[in-house]
Amino acid sequence: MPALFITFEGPDGSGKSTQARLLAERFRREGHPVLETVEPGGTPIGQQIRRILLDPANQELRAVPELLLMFAARAQNVEQSILPALAEGKIVVSDRFTDSSIAYQGAARGLGWDTVLQVDRIACQGLVPDLTLCIDIDTETGLSRARSRNRDSGSHEARIDQQAVEFHHKVRDAYHELARSEPGRVRLIDGSGSEEEIAAKVWDVVRIELESRHN
Numbered sequence: 001m002p003a004l005f006i007t008f009e010g011p012d013g014s015g016k017s018t019q020a021r022l023l024a025e026r027f028r029r030e031g032h033p034v035l036e037t038v039e040p041g042g043t044p045i046g047q048q049i050r051r052i053l054l055d056p057a058n059q060e061l062r063a064v065p066e067l068l069l070m071f072a073a074r075a076q077n078v079e080q081s082i083l084p085a086l087a088e089g090k091i092v093v094s095d096r097f098t099d100s101s102i103a104y105q106g107a108a109r110g111l112g113w114d115t116v117l118q119v120d121r122i123a124c125q126g127l128v129p130d131l132t133l134c135i136d137i138d139t140e141t142g143l144s145r146a147r148s149r150n151r152d153s154g155s156h157e158a159r160i161d162q163q164a165v166e167f168h169h170k171v172r173d174a175y176h177e178l179a180r181s182e183p184g185r186v187r188l189i190d191g192s193g194s195e196e197e198i199a200a201k202v203w204d205v206v207r208i209e210l211e212s213r214h215n
């Protein structure tokens with residue numbers, strides 16, 4: 001099994017964290033070493049940056065500093081954790097990566113894709129996911145799942161969650177555009193079924209990708 005960098009993308013509440021965990025468990029059951037990581041976060045420094053980004057009290061945070069904080073956490077994660085794991089031959093499963101910045105800061109906040117990709121070049125050292133599983137869900141379903149999760153867990157994943165519905169529509173449209181522009185890497189997965197149904201679809205895509213790498 002070669003080192004592989006897999007990312008989960010999609011709107012808040014689409015089921016990324018759930019599916020990232022299930023995929024990592026599946027790889028482990030099959031005997032593959034896995035690094036699971038989450039953005040923003042991933043490292044102790046990234047966790048500190050994550051608290052700033054998700055804190056609903058930080059309403060005055062502007063779009064450019066938000067982008068740079070996201071990439072500050074990502075740069076630390078790439079250097080300290082993702083690249084070393086890949087060098088050891090591990091499979092890395094990341095809950096969000098640069099495509100999230102394209103969708104949220106580039107499209108929904110209006111900074112533009114090019115700005116995001118310029119920062120990516122500095123922060124990510126050329127690292128691009130091998131496979132990106134983008135879970136597609138209608139905006140209202142995603143938001144209601146995310147809100148009930150936040151209520152149940154007292155989670156602070158709330159600052160961006162409080163944006164207007166229009167913002168979340170732009171996020172979803174950007175993911176669709178990413179899938180159209182990079183069909184080999186970015187795969188849309190219908191997120192409307194049960195957790196198990198979605199996990200089965202994810203595994204189908206991953207299995208085919210692994211087989212194609214062996215040939």
Ligand SMILES: Nc1ncnc2c1ncn2[C@@H]1O[C@H](COP(=O)(O)OP(=O)(O)O)[C@@H](O)[C@H]1O
Nearest residue numbers: 011012013014015016017018145149193194195
């Ligand atoms: N397929 C599903 N159907 C219904 N609820 C789901 C499904 N997948 C996840 N959930 C629930 O929806 C909420 C959001 O899922 P989560 O994995 O945290 O999404 P994300 O990481 O994309 O924001 C959680 O409470 C989770 O338990």
Ligand SMILES: [Mg+2]
Nearest residue numbers: 016017018095
């Ligand atoms: Mg999540």
